[in-house]
Amino acid sequence: MNTQTTSLYGGTGGGVIVIFLQILASLSSSCRWGCQANSMLTAQADRVMAMDEWHQRWEEDKIGFHQPHVHKMLESNIEKVLAGRTGVRFFFPLCGKAVDMKWLADMGHSVVGVEISEKAIRQFFEESKLTYSVEPVSNIQGAKIYKSFDRNISLYQCDLYNFSSSIEGQFGAIWDRGSLVAINPKDREKYATLITSLMAKDCRYLLDTLLYNPELYKGPPFFVPDEQVHSLFGNSCDIERLEPVDALTDRTRSWGLDSFFEHVHIITLKNSSNAVVL
Ligand code: SAH
Numbered sequence: 594m595n596t597q598t599t600s601l602y603g604g605t606g607g608g609v610i611v612i613f614l615q616i617l618a619s620l621s622s623s624c625r626w627g628c629q630a631n632s633m634l635t636a637q638a639d640r641v642m643a644m645d646e647w648h649q650r651w652e653e654d655k656i657g658f659h660q661p662h663v664h665k666m667l668e669s670n671i672e673k674v675l676a677g678r679t680g681v682r683f684f685f686p687l688c689g690k691a692v693d694m695k696w697l698a699d700m701g702h703s704v705v706g707v708e709i710s711e712k713a714i715r716q717f718f719e720e721s722k723l724t725y726s727v728e729p730v731s732n733i734q735g736a737k738i739y740k741s742f743d744r745n746i747s748l749y750q751c752d753l754y755n756f757s758s759s760i761e762g763q764f765g766a767i768w769d770r771g772s773l774v775a776i777n778p779k780d781r782e783k784y785a786t787l788i789t790s791l792m793a794k795d796c797r798y799l800l801d802t803l804l805y806n807p808e809l810y811k812g813p814p815f816f817v818p819d820e821q822v823h824s825l826f827g828n829s830c831d832i833e834r835l836e837p838v839d840a841l842t843d844r845t846r847s848w849g850l851d852s853f854f855e856h857v858h859i860i861t862l863k864n865s866s867n868a869v870v871l
Contacts, residue, residue: 630818634778636807637815641777644709644752651710657844658771658814659689663696666801666857667768670835673859674766674797684764684791686753687772690717694746697768703745705764707756714739714748732760754783763793770801774814785825789862798830798860803840803853810848822858830860 650656667674675681681702685694688706690713698704708714718725723741730736736751749756753776767788776784792798800822807816819834826832840855 630820633807633816633818634821637778637812639779640811640815641779642775642813647709651712656689656713658775659691661692663693664691664768664770664801666836666838666855667693667696667770667799670799670857670859673835674768674799676795676797678765678795681765682762682793684761684767685772686767686769686788687775688717688748689713689771690720691768691770692721693768693770694748695721695723695744698741698744698746702766704747705761706746706748707753708748708750709752711737711750714750717748730760754780754787757787758790763796764791765793765796767791767796767798767800769799771814773800774803774812774817778815781821781825789826789829792862794862796862800858800860802856802858804856805845805850805853809850819856819858822860826860830862833859835859 679701683694683697683702683704685691685704685706688694688708689710690708691706694704694706694717718739718741723743723746725742726740728738728740730738730749730751733749733751733755736749736755739748739750740746747761749760769788773781773784788798802817802819802822803814804818805816822832835857838855838857839853841850841853845853
């Protein structure tokens with residue numbers, strides 16, 4: 594305690610003030626969204642993005658959410674997700690044509706994704722230079738499965754809510770980027786129930802959320818404060834927030850925003866064999 598006190602105060606009054614200001618700054622940043630989170634959630638609570646609108650976005654190539662490179666948050670946290678495991682089964686809800694899927698498959702992991710847009714799925718395989726087969730899925734009406742011949746990647750073309758653990762079992766990892774933030778806010782409880790049902794005991798679920806003022810932009814992507822992550826998953830899961838990143842760009846500025854943060858959480862089932870400390 595004494596050592597800490599000495600280094601904290603550092604012998605100068607200026608040091609004390611700096612530390613006090615740092616503490617204030619960190620409190621205000623953790624409160625930036627959290628303290629008003631519940632009232633802010635009402636701003637987007639009734640917003641509904643119909644499935645046709647997603648199809649239309651793909652048809653018109655209005656896919657500003659797509660990134661041509663591996664997502665930084667996945668790349669920088671991959672060791673935490675893998676926790677020493679090899680050949681992990683990854684689930685990608687609302688996968689789009691994320692290049693992250695190929696990146697993981699190239700490392701020897703397997704990937705199952707779900708996406709409503711056939712165009713997105715075909716583009717994924719074509720742009721990744723992977724040949725693939727297409728077959729109907731017997732236990733999901735109207736669904737098709739696209740499977741790579743060269744890599745362990747299977748993408749289901751169907752509504753996410755028609756997918757379940759009875760189709761592909763449970764997963765050792767989930768990468769949720771542009772998924773919880775993309776589904777309609779009223780469906781979040783249903784989504785969380787589905788996602789937790791897909792988690793194997795040792796699953797490490799990496800969740801990317803976005804924080805901004807929802808009064809200024811209607812979404813998607815939607816505003817998801819940390820409080821909501823806790824209310825959705827906190828009963829059954831342990832949640833660790835990894836890193837808040839200032840993600841304001843010209844694109845998000847063009848939505849009328851002057852503040853835009855990305856939070857990454859690692860979520861594991863309570864009482865699981867997951868207590869791996871890296
Ligand atoms: N995760 C991807 C895509 C994010 S955008 C990425 O990071 O690039 C959200 C995607 O979900 C869109 O491609 C949209 O077509 C798809 N989608 C939206 N609602 C869906 C649903 N209910 N079931 C399956 N796919 C859905």
